[in-house]
Amino acid sequence: MIKNYLKTAFRSLQKNKGFTAINVLGLALGLATCLLIVFYVFDELSYDRYNANxxxxxxxxxxxxxxxxxxxxxxxxxxxxxxxxxxxxxxxxxxxxxxxxxxxxxxxxxxxxxxxxxxxxxxxxxxxxxxxxxxxxxxxxxxxxxxxxxxxxxxxxxxxxxxxxxxxxxxxxxxxxxxxxxxxxxxxxxxxxxxxxxxxxxxxxxxxxxxxxxxxxxxxxxxxxxxxxxxxxxxxxxxxxxxxxxxxxxxxxxxxxxxxxxxxxxxxxxxxxxxxxxxSSQTGELGINGTSQYVYIFSAIAIFILLIACVNFMNLSTARSSNRAREVGVRKVLGSPRKYLIAQFLSESILITLVAVVIAILLALFLLPGFNQLSGKNIVVNSHTLIWLLPSSLVAVLFIGFLAGLYPAFFLSAFQPIDVLKGKISNGFKGGLMRSFLVVFQFSISIFLIIGTLVIYNQLHYIQNRDLGYSRSQVLVIDNAFELGGHAKAFKQEIKQIAGVENATLTGFLPTAPNRSTAIFYKQAQADPKQAIFPQTWNVDEDYVNTLGMKMAAGRNFSSQMSTDSNSLVINSSAAKFLGFTDPVNKIIYKSSGGTIPTFKPYTIIGVVKDFNFSSLHDNISPVIMQLGDDEGALSVKVQTANLPALLRQAQNAWKGLSPAHFQYSFMDQDFNALYQSEQNIGTVFVTFTILAIVIACLGLFGLAAYAAEQRTKEIGIRKVLGASISSITRMLSKDFIKLVCIAILISSPLAWYAMNKWLQGFAYRADFNWWFFVAAGGIAICIAFITVSFQSIKAALMNPVKSLKSE
Incomplete structure (x- = not known):
């Protein structure tokens, strides 16, 4: 019996090659995308699980x-x-x-x-x-x-x-x-x-x-x-x-x-x-951790895309119901029970799913290196992967085959022989309420993803162009200046003499660097927690503020000409606000030495620098206190020259003259971009999956339009004979689909607004949620749907009326 089901299913699928190709391609793309996301999620969830305990x-x-x-x-x-x-x-x-x-x-x-x-x-x-x-x-x-x-x-x-x-x-x-x-x-x-x-x-x-x-x-x-x-x-x-x-x-x-x-x-x-x-994102982590938020986002996308692929199958199967109506009627007249018909159609569904799963696995393995590059991961498929992949694939074939084929199987098997013979079976796109619902569902997901993509890229653009309170452009960062030993300051002075160098500062405490330090200050010379401030405390030199293009809000910067500046501080606006000083300049605060017998050293605030972002834009700017001191973590050089390679060669030669260690450098704007690399990766992956979701949805729409046009061939021929233009016929065939896309826009827009607002709340500094996101997403969806449907509509409208009238 099972052999007969499979044999009949194979013949039916072979007979309808176009339908089969669209179904297999749509499912394969959806499953391959889903599998790549599963690789990502499994990789994120597997951290530290290699430990036996x-x-x-x-x-x-x-x-x-x-x-x-x-x-x-x-x-x-x-x-x-x-x-x-x-x-x-x-x-x-x-x-x-x-x-x-x-x-x-x-x-x-x-x-x-x-x-x-x-x-x-x-x-x-x-x-x-x-x-x-x-x-x-x-x-x-x-x-x-x-x-x-x-x-x-x-x-x-x-x-x-x-x-x-x-x-x-x-x-x-x-x-x-x-x-x-x-x-x-x-x-x-x-x-x-x-x-x-x-x-x-x-x-x-x-x-x-x-x-x-x-x-x-x-x-x-x-x-x-x-x-x-x-x-x-x-x-x-x-x-x-x-x-x-x-x-x-x-x-x-x-x-x-x-x-x-x-x-x-x-x-x-x-x-x-x-x-x-x-x-975990605590202070003092041993490495850079991920975030569960993106695991949830990717998991949701995988489910969405898988649902879109399954909906495609259901839509196409029910759309071609009239083509199978006589088959069902004949089988029932010959005594075939409904359960056998259901088994027959489920066999076709499972067979399509099996082929799609095999193609999807091969496609996912082929795309994995590119996906690693997009996501910044290093996922590899090994024997451990195959242990869960193969049985999971078998389960997926059965589950997705049943899920995607269940409704078509019950729908097709419910045809009554007398209705078939009388021509009462609903043809084409009209009359398919369930089918319309599924199209709306598909495009609601696609529009949701389009809006999400626009929001993510708008936020990334905002991050790239926001005034951070310092200038990261044209700042060369020479790493590990401590390699120079006692020659770091001499190296700084030598670099400042190179043509094209505007200024340089010697410290590892940079807004784009991980080097951080804290200390306890008190407003009075006593250990009162209520009077305490626990800020970032950075050792910088007198050129720090000018080199990084920071702006003074009050007071002055450090000066090498002022001997008292060794006991002075420059604080940021957040520190001034935290201390409660209306005019903090010349105010004295006390630094605790800690230990069992603490001492309190007085420092005079000589200036207030405007707030600058020194951590992720996910976080609010916290208090920073800068004091004049030695730190040789890096040398940052503000350059202004068109011949950057020549400047780098001179800097490297100066380095080699002082140390045998490797000359390592970067640019501050590159270091800044690295802070948001995960968001950049997420944005790239998000837009890639959005495009795939739209492609899969359009495959289904393409198939539906083809069947709608095919089943209205005689009507189209009569309209052309009566003088209907190609554009009017195209509008007639397209309007039903466009209506459904418009409904999808109304459904998905508020959901996308809520979800993306939640995502943006993870940033202390974020771009506005603009109304044009919804207009753009809706316009993109309508255009894509219209182009997809119009291809089949124009093809049908161009058909010779004589052939159209002879089609029946």
Missing amino acids: ADRIYRVNEDLKLGNNRVQYAVCMAPLAQTLKTVFPDVENTVRLKNIGGMHVNKGAERFLEYSAVFADPSVFDVFTLPIIYGDKKTALTEPNTVVITEATAKKYFGRTDVVGENLIIDGNLERPIKVTAVIKNIPEQSHFHADFLVSMSSNPESRSTEWLRSDFNTYVLMRKGADYKKTEAQFAKLLRNYSGDQMQAELKMSYDKFEKSGSFFRLNMMPLTDIHLH
Whole structure:
């Protein structure tokens, strides 16, 4: 019986090659797009799940509110890890990681700057799954001056992986040779942190700190099987009170109770390891995390496109109902039960879906490299992918085949033989209420995506052109000026002498750089949380404001001619507002030294710079205090020249004359664009999927128009004989479809307005939601629909009336 169904289905599909091609192509495009999105979503959801104990690992975060300042950290205090392991029986193990921030590694005469390096406790191998190729995990990081490296790093520096016992010459923070004690497999791409060097924690003197009010270490907890981490988390408040109370009394001159009564708080919380990548953006992250918002958006798009593809199938199947009417009538007269007819039509649906799924998988694999480039991902299809892909494809064939074929099967099998013989079966596009609903549904989704695309690109354009409070154009950033040692200032002066250089500033605290630092200031020389401010505190030189084109709102900039400026500050407008100063110039605030016996150093505010964006436009501008000081993170150079290559050559020659290290540079506008690379990628992917959704919807519309024209062939012939023009016939055939698209515009516009307003709320600074988005989206949809339908309409109108009248 099944063989007969499949055989008959194959013959029917072969007989209607055009219908079959449109259905297969529409489903294949929809499924391929859906599969690419599934790859993306699975990749995002798989972060850190390579760890065997991923469901039992948690990171301890810190939430600090001091006065009106609140900061959320991904780091905690040094003694916390051991304390948790000692105090709480449900804690099986703990490990600390600390970002080194960059170190020099020598390879012969070459010198490399490595940023992918962390200090790690020996227990890192007991908490995380880091397979060791060579070495013993029990002793690998127990001694000072030892390091565990990845196999890729071993090959880079030694050309082989069996390098246990070899030495690496490392400068920078360590300034000593260290011994390789183990080689591990490369940390998977789907990890919230990546480290090519795991340096023993005992090499870092800060790891032995007993301070409970200073946070520097990413701390992870491995809970025992069956333990409820919420119960442990609930006891953190008591733990902090017991261990930090004395230090708080010494530093802030108040008890823990008084500290909390002042409105401030100091809390710890536990975040599941598998939530970090998509749900964490704390200060002190070990890497750049994603966002769950885009996972939801892409998942919704995948469902939309899949529904559009299924709707196409249902529309085309019911539209050609008259072509199958006699077949159904004959089968019923010959005694075929309705259930057999349903099985027959479902067999055709499943057969089409099977072919479409095979094509979709091949198409998705072919498009995957391009999709990786668009989305900024590095998704690969391997044996693990095939384990879930093949059975999922089989389920998809059955599910989508039934979903797409269910309505046509019941619709076609319901024809009554007597109605067929009397010609009462509704023909063409007219009379298909369900079909009209499905067309509206398709184009509602397409218009929704068009509006979404316009909003996203408008926001990205706004980001690119917004006045950020500083000039990023024509600013050359020479990275890692600390490589020059004590020659950084001399290098700055030499660069300023090059023709085409307007100014230069020596500091790593740039609006487009990740380098950040905070300090506590008070309005009075006492540790009163209500008088505290916890701003970004940057060391800059006297050329910083002018080089970056910032504008002074009040007072003056730093001056090398003023010896008192070493105890002076330039603050931004947000800091002035936060401090409550109407006229902050010449006001004095006090910087806390911290420690058990804090001191308060007075600083005079000499100027206020207008607010500038130094973080993502998702966030409001927060207080910034700049003080005159040395920082050699980078040299930023304002240039004004048409011969930029010549300037770069001179700068590189000046660098080589002072340091053998690599000359690395970028441009500030490129660094700024990198901050919004994820949004740029999302915008590109969004418009690509929108185009695909429209193409799939138009395939269905094309097929419907073809059948509508075919079934009105005789009517068209008579109208032409009576003198109807081609344009009038085209309007007649197109107007029904255009009406449906107009209805879709009315339905999708308010939904798109609501959804995109929610998305824009994620930006503290956002573009306006313009009315013309809806007009443009509607106009695009109507034009696309008209062009699609007109192709078939004009073709039918141009047909010779003699042939039209002979068609029946």
